[in-house]
Amino acid sequence: MKVIIATIKSWNIKRAVEFKKKNERIIETHIITDKNELTYEKVKKINPKYIFFPHWSWIIPQNIYDNFTCIVFHMTDLPFGRGGSPLQNLIERGIENTKISAIKVDGGIDTGDIYLKKDLNLNGTAEEIYIRASKIIFNDMIPEIIAEQLIPKPQKGEVVEFKRRKPEQSEIKPELTIEQIYDYIRMLDAEEYPKAFIKFGKYRLEFSRASFKSGKIIADVEIKEVESHE
Structure with missing residues (x-):
């Protein structure tokens, strides 16, 4: 066969x-x-x-x-x-x-x-x-x-x-609960996927390797300086 x-x-x-x-x-x-x-x-x-x-x-x-x-x-x-x-x-x-x-x-x-x-x-x-x-x-x-x-x-x-998600939907919004933030980080944490992120001025904070313990999230963060149009 x-x-x-x-x-x-x-x-x-x-x-x-x-x-x-x-x-x-x-x-x-x-x-x-x-x-x-x-x-x-x-x-x-x-x-x-x-x-x-x-x-x-x-x-x-x-x-x-x-x-x-x-x-x-x-x-x-x-x-x-x-x-x-x-x-x-x-x-x-x-x-x-x-x-x-x-x-x-x-x-x-x-x-x-x-x-x-x-x-x-x-x-x-x-x-x-x-x-x-x-x-x-x-x-x-x-x-x-x-x-x-x-x-x-x-x-x-x-x-x-x-519906297929768009990269901009990976942004962590302030209205999310802490449990939802954890889910956002983990559901996007894979090869070639747009990581969950937060905008902070001219920086972009991208999160991965999250764990949820005692009501708080522990995660890796990568901080990037981004262009103003992003």
Whole structure:
């Protein structure tokens, strides 16, 4: 069997390499980490049974998902939470536990049929959560889809849509409670994400590695001088 794993985050790339090595006798795994490499011509040449997208930031070309089985992994209990920035939207709503939904790409925004779902706890920093999710996807979900030849089923339930967050929404506002400030810091604390910040005159204070103890937040802070137009 041939599969493609298309992903961009370091924790998923690491897991993909481990998956390839572990299953090399029975699965021919191709790893794509650059959107320019995900072309119909390249995919057709490989002719995979599945293309898995554990974390992908770009639109999947229609000529690929129309001709190959493409599966994405979304961090909500679909159809609740369709749309962008699922982790941040969940934490901002005070949700502590969610599902990872494996869905077939159909051209809509997280509208595809569901292969399976797995539980995911939302404690810790965004990066810790993503790493935990990656382990579930590669150790449990992908092997189960392949081994059981799962047939996806239509989504059921009330549709709730999320909006993709913008970088300026990472600013910590004074009306937030201390618990909400902690959540803001941790939900944005991951590779290549805009850190939670406070503006202080010509400076920008960016926060990471937060812990919440005895009613107070302990965190790392990086102080930058910014241009007046930022």
